[in-house]
Amino acid sequence: MTEKMVEQFRQKNQSLAGIIHLVAGMDEAAEKVVSILQEKEAQKVALSELPDEFRRILEQRCAGAGMNLLKPPYNHAELPGALDSIQAGVSWAAFAIAETGALVEFATDDANRLVSALTPVHIGIFRAADIVENLMDAAAPIRNFYNQNPRNATVSFISGPSRTADIEMRLILGVHGPAETHAIIIN
Amino acid sequence: MAESALDRLYDKIEKALGEKDKRDALYTAMKRGRDNRRKAVELLPGGEAFRKKVRETKLRCLAKQDELVDRFAQKVRQRGASVFLAKDAKAAIDYILKIARQRDAKIVAKSKSLTSEEIEVNQPLEAAGMEVIETDLGELIIQQVHEKPFHLVFPAVHKTLADVAEIFRKATGEDIPDDADAVMKAVRRFVRPYFLNADIGMTGANVGIAEIGAIVIETNEGNARLVSSIPDVHICIMGREKIVETVEDALQMMLAHPISAVGQHLTTYETIMGGRSPLGQGEGNSSRESHIIILDNGRSQMREDPLMQDALNCIRCAACMNICPTYGVVGGHVFGYIYPGPIGIPWTACVHGLEKAGEFAHLCVSCGLCREICPAEIDIPMMIAAVKDRYSKLERHPLVNRALMAAESMAKVGSATAPVSNWFMENKFFRLQMEKYVGIDRRRQLPAFRRRTLAKRFDRRGAAQVSNPVHRVAFFADIYANYNAPDLGMAAVERLESRGCKVLMPPQKGCGYPYIGYGDLNKARKVAEENVRSLAYYTQQGYDIVSTEPTAVYCLKVSYPKLLNDRRDAVEVADRTYEYFEYLEKLEAETPTDCRLHLVGNHFGFHIACHQRSLGSGSHAMAYLKRRGAEIEVIETGTCCGMAGTFGLKEGMLGYELSQAVGEPLFQAFRDSGLQAIVTESSVCKIQLQEGTGLKVWHPLELL
Numbered sequence: 063m064t065e066k067m068v069e070q071f072r073q074k075n076q077s078l079a080g081i082i083h084l085v086a087g088m089d090e091a092a093e094k095v096v097s098i099l100q101e102k103e104a105q106k107v108a109l110s111e112l113p114d115e116f117r118r119i120l121e122q123r124c125a126g127a128g129m130n131l132l133k134p135p136y137n138h139a140e141l142p143g144a145l146d147s148i149q150a151g152v153s154w155a156a157f158a159i160a161e162t163g164a165l166v167e168f169a170t171d172d173a174n175r176l177v178s179a180l181t182p183v184h185i186g187i188f189r190a191a192d193i194v195e196n197l198m199d200a201a202a203p204i205r206n207f208y209n210q211n212p213r214n215a216t217v218s219f220i221s222g223p224s225r226t227a228d229i230e231m232r233l234i235l236g237v238h239g240p241a242e243t244h245a246i247i248i249n
Numbered sequence: 250m251a252e253s254a255l256d257r258l259y260d261k262i263e264k265a266l267g268e269k270d271k272r273d274a275l276y277t278a279m280k281r282g283r284d285n286r287r288k289a290v291e292l293l294p295g296g297e298a299f300r301k302k303v304r305e306t307k308l309r310c311l312a313k314q315d316e317l318v319d320r321f322a323q324k325v326r327q328r329g330a331s332v333f334l335a336k337d338a339k340a341a342i343d344y345i346l347k348i349a350r351q352r353d354a355k356i357v358a359k360s361k362s363l364t365s366e367e368i369e370v371n372q373p374l375e376a377a378g379m380e381v382i383e384t385d386l387g388e389l390i391i392q393q394v395h396e397k398p399f400h401l402v403f404p405a406v407h408k409t410l411a412d413v414a415e416i417f418r419k420a421t422g423e424d425i426p427d428d429a430d431a432v433m434k435a436v437r438r439f440v441r442p443y444f445l446n447a448d449i450g451m452t453g454a455n456v457g458i459a460e461i462g463a464i465v466i467e468t469n470e471g472n473a474r475l476v477s478s479i480p481d482v483h484i485c486i487m488g489r490e491k492i493v494e495t496v497e498d499a500l501q502m503m504l505a506h507p508i509s510a511v512g513q514h515l516t517t518y519e520t521i522m523g524g525r526s527p528l529g530q531g532e533g534n535s536s537r538e539s540h541i542i543i544l545d546n547g548r549s550q551m552r553e554d555p556l557m558q559d560a561l562n563c564i565r566c567a568a569c570m571n572i573c574p575t576y577g578v579v580g581g582h583v584f585g586y587i588y589p590g591p592i593g594i595p596w597t598a599c600v601h602g603l604e605k606a607g608e609f610a611h612l613c614v615s616c617g618l619c620r621e622i623c624p625a626e627i628d629i630p631m632m633i634a635a636v637k638d639r640y641s642k643l644e645r646h647p648l649v650n651r652a653l654m655a656a657e658s659m660a661k662v663g664s665a666t667a668p669v670s671n672w673f674m675e676n677k678f679f680r681l682q683m684e685k686y687v688g689i690d691r692r693r694q695l696p697a698f699r700r701r702t703l704a705k706r707f708d709r710r711g712a713a714q715v716s717n718p719v720h721r722v723a724f725f726a727d728i729y730a731n732y733n734a735p736d737l738g739m740a741a742v743e744r745l746e747s748r749g750c751k752v753l754m755p756p757q758k759g760c761g762y763p764y765i766g767y768g769d770l771n772k773a774r775k776v777a778e779e780n781v782r783s784l785a786y787y788t789q790q791g792y793d794i795v796s797t798e799p800t801a802v803y804c805l806k807v808s809y810p811k812l813l814n815d816r817r818d819a820v821e822v823a824d825r826t827y828e829y830f831e832y833l834e835k836l837e838a839e840t841p842t843d844c845r846l847h848l849v850g851n852h853f854g855f856h857i858a859c860h861q862r863s864l865g866s867g868s869h870a871m872a873y874l875k876r877r878g879a880e881i882e883v884i885e886t887g888t889c890c891g892m893a894g895t896f897g898l899k900e901g902m903l904g905y906e907l908s909q910a911v912g913e914p915l916f917q918a919f920r921d922s923g924l925q926a927i928v929t930e931s932s933v934c935k936i937q938l939q940e941g942t943g944l945k946v947w948h949p950l951e952l953l
Contacts, residue, residue, distance in 0.1 A: 078517070138531030142445050142479045162514045172478035172526040179474040180444075197504055197515070201496045204521065208461040208496075213329050214524030215463075219503075221517050224471040226433075228387035228405055229413050231278055234433045237386055238440065239471030239518070 067160035067193045068247055074163030075245055078222030079235060083246045084190075091248050092119040095152055095185055096127050098244055102183050104149035109133040110167075110174040112154045116187070120152070136173040142180065151177035151240075155188040155220075157203060158245070161196040164221040165245060168207050170214055178220055184240040186220060190249045254608050254644060255903075258583075262612075262902040265579040266910055271407040275399065275580050276914065278406045282571035283887045285512025286622075293508070303505045304626040307562040310493045314552065314561075317459040317492045318543060324462025328524030330539035337546050338368035344542060345370060345451075345484060346377055352482055354379055354448035360466070360473035361385035362453025363401075363565055364486050364544060366587050367600060370451075382443045384472040386436060393420055399580045401567035401589055402510050407580065440472075450476035454487035454541075455506060455565070456499045463523035464541065465499055467506060467516040474518055483525065483539040489548050490561040502564055505624040509566035547600045555814075556635040560595040562625040569619035569629055574889035574911040575612045584612050591619040595632040598639070607640035611647075611903055614893030615766035616859035617803065630765070631811055637768025649688030649904070650767040653895040657759040660732040663698035671697045690905040693898050694940060696733040696932070703731045703738035707754045713743075718751035719839070722832070723787040723794050725780075727801040728759040729932035740950050741797050741829060748836045753792070756783050760804035766894050770812070777809040777819070785818035794826040797950065799931050800894065802828050803860035828861070829930070830869035830949065837873075848952060849878035854924040856915075856938055856946075858931035859889050870930055870949045879952070884922050886914045892937035908937070916941035928952070 072082045085091045099107055107129050112120065117133075124131055132144055145151075153174065155165040165186045169175050178184045194200060208215055224239030235241045265272070290296055310317055322332040335341035349357070357379050359365065371381045383392040387404035391397065393416045398404030405413070414427045417435050425435045452473050454464035464485055466473040477483050493499055499521070507513040525539035551557045570576050570590035581589035586605045588596040594613060598606035610633060619629040637646075652659070663670040673679045680691035689695075703726050722745055730738035742752050761776030784794055784805075796802050805826040813819040827835070853874070857867040871881045891897055891912030897905060919927060919942045927938050927946045939946045 136529035138527065138529035138533045141529045146441070146445055164515055164519070170526055171529065173529045175474055175478050179471055179478065197500050198497060201500055205461070205496050208463065208523060212327065214526040216523065216526055217521040218474065219515060219519035221515055223517070225469045225517055226386045228385075228390065228403060229429055229432065230274070230410050231281060231403065231406065232429050234429055237433050237437060237470050238384065238475060
């Protein structure tokens with residue numbers, strides 16, 4: 063079942079110009095992130111809130127590669143400028159939707175949203191076990207998230223790079239948000 | 250004054266018809282929208298059934314709208330955002346200006362919001378000294394040149410790459426080449442400082458969710474994410490009809506909207522936003538706030554208006570624009586005020602005034618296609634009929650429309666005086682006078698009148714004695730089969746009789762669709778009343794109603810129940826009404842017969858009449874002919890042939906000229922198909938296609 067959904071997600075997200083990577087564990091995921099960042103020659107990288115284990119591994123590897131990290135807690139006084147100069151953003155998705163190819167991110171700090179909104183390259187990571195089949199399956203986790211956060215809370219669906227067809231109906235990527243998006247699926 | 254609104258419209262149409270490049274760009278955009286939508290819907294489990302669900306959801310939420318608005322407002326406040334219920338545009342603008350003054354705002358960055366355009370918020374903000382920037386690329390392009398959107402989803406589709414490059418060379422002072430990627434990068438550099446430095450970020454909301462007190466904002470570019478997160482102050486302006494009950498309802502809208510607009514299953518970014526989140530940690534966060542303005546501006550009144558309330562189910566997807574034949578030729582600058590396209594007519598009438606809607610309502614040819622594509626299954630044509638009807642109290646229906654609404658009286662005279670009337674119709678001088686004084690284009694080949702109408706022939710012949718009839722049928726002829734083609738009508742009757750049906754021709758009027766099309770609902774209701782009363786007498790005795798004219802079937806099944814408020818007899822008549830070939834198919838399914846394969850070797854192009862789209866889309870006639878050996882291929886552009894009932898008979902811009910412009914791509918498709926002949930069930934499409942393609946056009950019965 064999971065395998066089928068991973069495949070469906072991959073196809074759909076790719077059709078939306080997303081780039082998909084399947085990896086075997088946290089280690090491999092961190093390695094993949096670093097190799098993408100190196101390929102993009104990204105020195106300044108922003109991380110959103112990540113699961114502890116993954117954050118530790120990733121921070122270590124990024125430091126090893128000599129990268130400059132902007133990470134939570136972000137300092138309000140430095141925003142949004144600090145995020146504007148970032149070359150790539152790395153974030154964690156709560157789940158993904160196989161049928162539509164969307165990553166779904168939960169946030170209670172808007173800086174987390176900017177990690178995937180302001181940067182030219184975005185890398186989103188999630189577990190294969192967290193893929194749901196269709197859009198309606200998103201209702202329950204979203205409802206839970208809002209129940210757990212009675213004040214501010216934001217959910218972002220992200221399906222590939224920022225796109226527009228406003229000039230002669232031509233597809234153009236990256237007009238405001240990332241022109242390149244990677245989804246790393248941890249199995 | 251009376252003639253001027255119409256004259257202005259003629260001038261605008263003439264200008265639009267002359268702008269070939271713009272028309273081509275628009276046609277491509279709309280065709281792609283329609284085609285992509287169809288492909289995406291085919292991938293949906295259940296296909297078109299999603300529309301039914303959307304309608305159910307919208308109707309449920311509309312029924313308890315006041316309660317949902319309260320619940321939504323309460324939840325939003327609990328989350329720490331402010332709510333303002335604005336009764337009209339002025340109240341909303343005053344509120345926004347008040348916040349702007351309090352915050353000493355200098356820059357307002359907006360993401361695309363039709364509701365903000367509805368209240369025309371940019372001008373007062375600019376007048377108060379603020380710089381207002383649209384961040385959606387299409388909106389930004391037209392903002393730079395001070396135009397209104399040409400298309401709802403692609404506001405700048407009429408601008409070429411070179412135009413756009415020039416616009417941004419001017420705006421930025423940079424030397425930007427005519428290259429899409431270079432333009433995009435320049436736009437990114439140009440807009441970025443506004444995102445970073447705006448004092449106020451203004452968005453609309455595609456949905457409000459009462460259950461959790463959050464709004465949904467959809468974009469493909471991601472501009473709404475930036476506008477709603479970076480500036481200290483977020484202002485959302487939304488219509489109260491956007492509020493749904495549950496998260497599931499919202500997800501349904503998030504699917505229905507982009508799939509209907511462009512055939513995407515979701516927009517690239519869907520943001521569900523509740524309360525006001527901090528931006529990082531630290532002191533400055535205390536000045537972050539979010540204001541949700543819930544706009545009424547006539548909506549509560551719409552809800553109380555039986556003929557207009559359906560418009561509140563609109564989710565603003567623009568699918569109706571993508572399929573509208575005349576919008577597809579003239580575009581949003583002509584076919585619209587602020588709200589464009591078919592649904593723009595009732596919306597304009599309700600929020601901006603009947604006069605404004607009347608300026609472009611005549612562009613609707615009442616083909617009914619918008620109703621067939623609308624994700625909320627809104628009966629847009631009937632609302633437009635109501636707008637035309639109300640507007641006629643301000644400015645009388647044009648003479649030619651009045652003449653065409655009285656088409657049956659004319660047909661009666663024409664038939665009673667045939668063949669003299671036919672001689673006149675062939676007479677060039679007479680046709681010139683008719684064009685000049687009535688407004689019927691002299692180039693149109695009108696079908697000849699027959700003195701012995703179908704009703705007369707049927708009466709003289711009497712009902713055929715069919716022993717042990719399998720079914721009893723009340724035949725509904727409509728004008729063409731009665732006055733112009735009684736042979737066809739008689740063949741239809743006899744074929745039913747030969748299949749064991751007892752056929753009667755009850756007293757009847759023509760279906761009266763022109764009254765709906767041109768907007769005289771009193772007369773439309775009167776005809777509906779009369780026909781339903783007469784036909785219900787037969788349905789109560791077990792008769793089915795069958796007609797060869799697609800528009801007549803549409804009227805009986807769709808329009809009459811609506812006109813008569815779903816009265817029991819009208820619904821009963823509707824339930825028992827069949828398209829002619831649908832009925833024959835039913836008979837053959839009940840009693841399978843060997844058919845003669847006399848059509849083998851014939852290859853026809855089939856034209857689906859617009860009103861058939863809500864019926865069987867011609868499938869029954871095609872199946873019937875195919876079983877007799879014919880090869881049939883549907884040739885279509887996805888919109889109307891341009892005739893639209895009697896619209897294409899009219900002289901001038903709001904008739905023949907526009908009708909030809911609409912029909913041209915379809916004529917071309919038929920010519921390119923290499924097929925020798927066309928089959929269609931509609932009597933009026935037949936005229937248009939015959940003249941437009943030069944090919945022979947048959948009614949299926951003529952082939953049998």
